[in-house]
Amino acid sequence: MRGKLGRALVVTCAVLAVLVTSACAFPVDGRAIAGPEVTAGTDPSFIGGTDGGEEDRLAAATLRDLEGFWGEALPALSGGQPFRPLAGYYSVDPAARNAAVPCLQNPREVEGTAFYCPRSDIIAWDRAQLLPQLRRDFGDAAVVVVLSHEFGHAVQGRLDRTGALAGAPTILLEAQADCYAGVFLRKVRDGALPDLRTGAGGIDGAMGALIGFRDPVGTSPRNAQAHGNAFDRVSSFQDGFDGDPAVCAAMGTDRVFTQQAFRSQADESSGGNLGLAPLIEAMVPDLDRWFGEEVRRRGAQWTPPTTERGQAQCPDADEPVQGPVAWCAPAGGAPSSVHIDTTGDLPGDHARIGDYATGTLLASRYGAATLAALGRPTTGAEGGRAALCLAGAYSAAVGTTNNAFALSPGDLDESVTLLLREDFPARGTDGVASAGTGYERIRVFRAGVTGGSDACLRGV
Structure with a gap:
């Protein structure tokens, strides 16, 4: 599942370290960087499995604005091809035993995360733990950046007419999705979208969430599930925020990442x-x-x-x-x-x-x-x-x-x-x-x- 804010590396070791007791240890301070936002909640009835609550209303506003934004922006990148809406969105309570979600055998698989599944062309998220925790720790913009990152993976698939994504390093795909999220958050900050609004504090909150979702220290950039360290992730986000979708689409294998594995056992043991x-x-x-x-x-x-x-x-x-x-x-x-x-x-x-x-x-x-x-x-x-x-x-x-x-x-x-x-x-x-x-x-x-x-x- 491309774009998952990562069960193997990121979720169990970054998000769940906040949500539940975890054996993963990080030097990054857990103090929240939250900023005030004003969001217009949207009817979430188009979301599969929704409970109609605050988190899903925020998600619905985000997804509708994402659809509108990419509906206008994607043709310029795709040679005039229109944006094709996603097949669906799914709000999941991992504790619900009979929640049917494409790409998942068990709803507990989404616990603590959000993901885009290219096979079914859907985005799903944990509304019971992930979204409330993001809002508490970083503000509403944290939910916006997570969902816009996953939407960025859907954009990648729509632009990949040659199948090149199949051979691209995962860390590059994640950086590009962070960049697309940065472009979208700039529109939110500028008040250029129908539903979402945020100030500078909200943008800091969004970056705080990206830092929270970074790879564990010492992860090799060649790891098959690498998403990037905090510096690389906020760098990609800022490239999009200060640029445009074409800047993100132009990212290639020549992009330099600072993430590196530990070079010695002594360095690893001391963190x-x-x-x-x-x-x-x-x-x-x-x-x-x-x-x-x-x-x-x-x-x-x-x-x-x-x-x-x-x-x-x-x-x-x-x-x-x-x-x-x-x-x-x-x-x-x-x-x-x-x-x-x-x-x-x-x-x-x-x-x-x-x-x-x-x-x-x-x-x-x-x-x-x-x-x-x-x-x-x-x-x-x-x-x-x-x-x-x-x-x-x-x-x-x-x-x-x-x-x-x-x-x-x-x-x-x-x-x-x-x-x-x-x-x-x-x-x-x-x-x-x-x-x-x-x-x-x-x-x-x-x-x-x-x-x-x-x-x-x-x-x-």
Whole structure:
């Protein structure tokens, strides 16, 4: 069943980890990223097995808007061929013994998930557990993104006139469906559809759901059921949200994915995570090396900041306005310094989200030090945006040399999880944040990952 938000990998280990007791363990924090939405519920009587409740009314509104949107958009991609409606939709209570659903032998098979079945051309979902949990954790837009992802697989089949999909890597098919979902959510955000409405908070909620549906850390991108890590999934979503259906349809085997398997038993056993103190010890020399090289190749002088542990408050500030890690300008003849608050929330977030949440904070503050060395602004939205972008550029470069410090498979997931929730890495040294939404913070970070430091210093 193509497009299943994955019984083998994603559901049992991502969704059910929230819904029921599960043996799967993830470093991603479970705190919800929910946003307020206004949705016009639609009569769900066209949905097989519906109970007529709130979840199915939201699903019905989503599916009707999806049909209308793709009815207009698909002919431009298909050489004028009209959109053919799906054969059906099924709302399932997995506990119902006699619920007949195409492609399923037992309704319990849909527990905790949603899927598109190409054999019967239907979409089915668990209304008893999955949809209510998505709404509670992430808001209504989480239901919209899940169903629009599955609808994206139906679109793939309608565009695949040569049978090429049969040989495409699963991770590519899932990325394309995430991209199609991003296109649709942009229309929802823009108020361009009859039933659905959402604001920026809803888009952050949708991305929070995608992060929740990521593959377990260390899954190989060549795995037959790989859906992508959190970074890859939100990247595909943002490509669609900022683009159009043609951008998604053009995705091919040349697409680069950051998902990777563990490279060693030791890395796998630790989940790819270092403790707070070991991370600082290992990462600071590499930050000095990389950011120093960036400054020197531009003809400026780099003086490595000292590191101070305790509070993240600069001597000339009344409070720690940058967050749990701060870059402080030179004062009283002393060099600049990076202050790390090892006594507040940082240790807890480090343990909950993963070590590269701290790494992202550190890299962004070294980005501020780099801006100062180059005579660029470190304050305000401009300074915060460039510092965050440079953190992305550094993250893409880590491990590309023979240096001892390298990223582990889950590290970029930890970055996007942090950025969806907090604005600390996007703050200028005066505490002014460059972006008010997780969507925008991730977009700026990705610009550094894909474009490198030159893109950051040109402005993003």
